[in-house]
Amino acid sequence: MASLLSSITGKHQPPPADDRELNVDVLVIGAGPTGLGAAKRLNQLDTASWLIVDSNETPGGLASTDVTPEGFLYDVGGHVIFSHYKYFDDCLDEALPNDSDWYHHQRVSYVRCKKLWVPYPFQNNISLLPQDDKVSCMNGMIDAALECRVANTKPKNFDEWIVRMMGQGIADLFMRPYNFKVWAVPTTKMQCEWLGERVAAPDLKTVTKNIILNKPAPNWGPNATFRFPAEGGTGGIWIAVAKTLPKERTRFGDSGCVDVVSAEKKEVIMKDGTTVKYKKLINTMAIDSLVNKMGNQELISWTKDLFYSTTHVIGVGIRGARPERIGDKCWLYFPEDDCPFYRATIFSNYSPNNQPQPSDKLPTLQLANGSAATSDEAKEGPYWSLMFEVSESSMKxxxxxxxxxxxxxxxxxxxLIRPEDEIVSTYHRAFDHGYPTPTLERDGALKKLLPKLKELDIWSRGRFGSWKYEVGNQDHSFMLGVEAVDNILNGATELTLNYPDFVNSRANTERRLVDGVQQLRLA
Structure with a gap:
């Protein structure tokens, strides 16, 4: 990489904000977690000139937060902070350094099934189901265990993985209907290589013991504990991270809106007419949007094999004290067809600042049963809120x-709510690119797209920039940007992009980045 480093010039000169033509070593498109991770690393190393641009005035991307006129906060879907990386933790602690900046939670999560609240993960807690469903699920698990002992081939898709690991009973009762509601594609059209630690495989002996003892299974997974910002929702984190960057190296809003990307000329034309010339480009916009701005028909044709779903986020603000039935629940899953949403988050439980103060006066918009309010008088709270997610695609x-x-x-x-509950605020926003779907065709497309872009000195990274859901959480996304910079400047391996199973494994308890060299500390 010596030739690359020697080609970088003007490394300490930030681009002048008012020029119509800018020259930088590294241009970063997008100020979501991935772009901000890249910018943080570039700023820390301080060996190359750089600029980060985003068409939104406020940084955060798909990890941003909206505020309703009544003062209710809603994230772009269900986001919480848990981490596989110390570097990520350190950057967040720098941006929000005080204990009072955070609330810490134990996950309390359930699946709504047969009018029961079954603790998450469902497949480990079938002891709480009605008797007939217990029998069906146990029979399926026994059949699956026997099949696994003799199987000599890998599952061909996510549906085969579900049946082989959990059996037909759990597949039909929960896994198939729930995953269709989430992904908006059938499980038969999804691969299973993305799973990692995202789906708990049940242990037959443990499940049998829990059924006999009639007890729930303990918490499972990397997000069994999590933290949440006291102010500003998840978006407040990324606003705070962006504030740690030099303002002169950021262009947000109209001046940061990308119009054309010319890989041949190594320049980006902004909608305000500014031309930004670069040596290396880190792209975090959706890869299909990128290649359309490039106008490269071959790359555009390859993106046709990438599938995504749209996420509708619906918020409901309610007057009244938090009901006992809600308690300290965090988020809830809904596989059945008595509701359109696949997940509901008790967003008011994350921070008392996610909703108006009890003394704030708001009128009632309607009752939950759809009837009109008896009065339009504004009254005090307290208030609580629910945030729902609904998926949409051509198949759903x-x-x-x-x-x-x-x-x-x-x-x-x-x-979740009573017919007579007073609704004082509603919110609905659709996010076109919500989930990058791990379909059967995905990896074939990415194996062509990502290397070809890199040949053009474009590192496309992030939730939709590299289209890998298995490394699409906030910590993953941030580190995809960090590691792209390390690869550009020092030739370091991009572990998160290339080895998702490793970074998601429990063996990987800590990762440190020191002077651009990746150090691994294994448990």
Whole structure:
């Protein structure tokens, strides 16, 4: 990499903000977690000139937060902070350094099934199901265990993995319907290489013991504990991270909106007419959007094999004290068809600042049963809130016009809210690129797209920049940006992109980055 390093010039000169032509060594497109991770690393190393641009005035991307006129906060879907990386933790602690900046939570999560709240993960807690369903699930698990002992081939898709690991009973009762509601594609069209530690494989002996003893299984997974910012929702984290960067190296809003990407000329033309010339480009916008801005027909054709779903986020603000039935629940899963949403988050439980103060006066918009409020008088709280997620795709259309109404009805059906509850605020926003779907065709497309872009000195990284859901959490996304910089400047291996199973494994308890060299400390 010596030739690359020697080619970088003007490393300490930030680009002038008012020039119509800018020259930088590294241009970063997008100020979500991945772009901010790249910018943090570039700023820390201080060996190359750089610029980060984003068309939004506020950084955060798909980890941002909206605020309703009434003062309710809603994230772009269900985000919480848990981490596989010390570097990530250190950057967040630098941005929000005080104990008062965070709330720490134990995950309390359930699956709504057969009008019961079954603790998450469902497959480890079938002891709480009705007798007939216990028998069906246990029979399936026994058949699956016997099949696994003699199977000499790997599952061909996610559906085969589910049946082989959990059996037909759990597949039919929970895994198939729930995953279709999440991904908006059938499980038969998804691969299983992405799974890692995201789906708990049940242990037959433990499940049998829990059934006999009639007890739930303990918490499982990397997010069994998590932290959440006291102010500003998840988006507040990334606003704080962006504030640690030199302002003169950021262009947000209209001046940061990318119009054309010319890989041949190594320049990006912004919508305000500014041309940014670069040596290396780190792209974090969706890869299909990138290649469209490049106008490269071959790359565009390859993106046709990438599938994604749209995420509808619906928020409902309610007057009243948090009900006992809600308690300290965090997020809840819904596999059944009595509601359109696959997940609901008790967003008011994460921070008392996610909703208006009890003394704030708000009028009632409607009752949960759809009837009109008896009065339009503004009254005090307290208040609490629910945040719902609904997926949409060409294989799973959504009645968008009635989605808010159907969501509120579903919340009543599932006993999250009562028919007489007073709704004081509603929110609905669709995010076109919500989930990068790990379809059967995905890896074939990425094996062509990502290396070809890199040949053009474009590192496309991030939740949709590299299209790998298995490394699409906030910590993963941030480190994809950090590691792209280390690869550009020092030739370091991009572990998160290339070895997701390793970075997600429990053996990988800590990762440190020191002077651009990756150090691994294994448990």
């Amino acid at each position: 259309p959504v009645d968008v016009e009635n989605l808010l109404k159907d969501t509120i009805k579903g919340a009543v059906n599932t006993e």
